[in-house]
Amino acid sequence: MNAQTGPSLPTYADVEAAAERLKGIAHHTPAMSSATANRRTNASLVFKPENLQRMGAFKFRGGYNAIASLSPAQKKAGVVTFSSGNHAQAIAYAGQLLGVPTTIIMPNDAPAAKVAATEGYGGQVVRYDRYTQDRLAIGDRLASERGLTIIPPYDHPHVIAGQGTATKELIEDAGPFDILIVPLGGGGLLAGAALAAKALNPGCRIFGVEPEAGNDGQQSLRKGEIVKIGVPKTIADGAQTAFLGDLTFPIIQRDVEDIVTVSDAALIDAMRFFAERMKLVVEPTGCLAAAAAFTGAVPVEGRRVGVILSGGNVDLASFARFIAPSV
Ligand SMILES: *Cc1c(COP(=O)(O)O)cnc(C)c1O
Numbered sequence: 001m002n003a004q005t006g007p008s009l010p011t012y013a014d015v016e017a018a019a020e021r022l023k024g025i026a027h028h029t030p031a032m033s034s035a036t037a038n039r040r041t042n043a044s045l046v047f048k049p050e051n052l053q054r055m056g057a058f059k060f061r062g063g064y065n066a067i068a069s070l071s072p073a074q075k076k077a078g079v080v081t082f083s084s085g086n087h088a089q090a091i092a093y094a095g096q097l098l099g100v101p102t103t104i105i106m107p108n109d110a111p112a113a114k115v116a117a118t119e120g121y122g123g124q125v126v127r128y129d130r131y132t133q134d135r136l137a138i139g140d141r142l143a144s145e146r147g148l149t150i151i152p153p154y155d156h157p158h159v160i161a162g163q164g165t166a167t168k169e170l171i172e173d174a175g176p177f178d179i180l181i182v183p184l185g186g187g188g189l190l191a192g193a194a195l196a197a198k199a200l201n202p203g204c205r206i207f208g209v210e211p212e213a214g215n216d217g218q219q220s221l222r223k224g225e226i227v228k229i230g231v232p233k234t235i236a237d238g239a240q241t242a243f244l245g246d247l248t249f250p251i252i253q254r255d256v257e258d259i260v261t262v263s264d265a266a267l268i269d270a271m272r273f274f275a276e277r278m279k280l281v282v283e284p285t286g287c288l289a290a291a292a293a294f295t296g297a298v299p300v301e302g303r304r305v306g307v308i309l310s311g312g313n314v315d316l317a318s319f320a321r322f323i324a325p326s327v
Contacts, residue, residue, distance in 0.1 A: 007246055012199035014161035015168055015192065018065040022165055025097070026061050027053050029166070031174035036277050041293055043300040046177070048170040051282050051312025055093045055121070056086070057238075058166050058310050059153075062188055063090030065162030066151045067098050075100045077147040082135040084110040085238055086311055087153035092123030103142060105135050113315050154188030155245025164192030168200065170306050176201040178303040183288035183310045184208035184217050184259060185239040187248030193308065194255035204306075207298045208252065208259040209288040211236040211267070218259040220244055221252065235264045235322070238285030238311060260298055266291040272323050274309070283314040284322070 050058040078101030095102035107130040214232025270287035
């Protein structure tokens with residue numbers, strides 16, 4: 001990194017290289033539409049259901065691309081990451097497919113289902129106490145002791161490029177669009193989407209969507225620098241990130257029109273819509289972009305709009321609670 005020019009940012013060429021690596025390995029998810037959604041919004045919406053991606057979220061794309069891009073020696077030594085969400089499962093699964101050992105650092109109180117899923121994909125889970133121990137320090141120590149390569153969940157050029165392949169497919173299959181709407185946590189998905197959209201569909205306006213409770217990205221865009229917040233309280237657990245990255249923020253600042261927010265209630269409404277009308281299980285975070293179209297947080301009337309549904313990993317008990325009719 002250079003203090004004057006900043007880190008060198010990934011480009012659309014990196015998204016194309018990721019698409020080559022992922023060919024025949026990641027699912028090419030469909031482009032889907034719904035007459036009901038179009039009537040409801042007076043727009044033409046095209047959904048990209050990454051809940052149907054391998055391991056249930058777009059994170060497989062970035063995780064696989066990052067591990068596949070390592071040198072033979074790095075692959076042999078293995079990788080480490082810290083996450084209890086979809087990135088952990090993506091790294092574990094991609095490592096299993098590529099024969100690369102994976103270590104996942106998870107808090108002692110991580111949901112048992114997530115630990116089991118990660119172990120089921122072959123990841124070695126290392127537990128820590130999140131009240132007394134620092135996961136970054138544990139990651140650094142494991143990396144230096146065992147020669148592991150750290151693969152962070154969003155602020156990494158190959159992760160961003162891999163995530164961009166979802167938008168590349170969507171635009172190639174169903175574009176061009178007037179507007180593209182993308183869920184936003186740490187910004188890997190949105191930055192990758194921006195690289196693809198600006199190359200393939202330069203007139204498209206790009207919006208990121210955060211949960212109302214955690215609008216650090218919106219604040220960062222307004223302020224022109226990365227704003228850090230406390231861990232937000234929201235059902236969108238995939239977007240509980242507290243700050244954007246040194247790579248994702250400059251791309252978002254350069255290419256993204258605006259960042260808007262939606263409430264948890266709007267996420268639940270969207271989950272119900274996808275289950276009932278489109279027979280899709282979409283997790284709360286996966287509904288961020290759609291909820292912005294449905295509520296008008298992004299004005300879509302009269303437009304052709306690409307909408308990323310980012311994932312579908314929600315345990316059945318929670319899903320049932322979310323979609324149960326409120327009486
Ligand atoms: C991680 C995740 C996000 C946010 O992605 P970022 O790259 O961190 O912005 C959105 N939706 C789902 C389902 C996720 O797992």
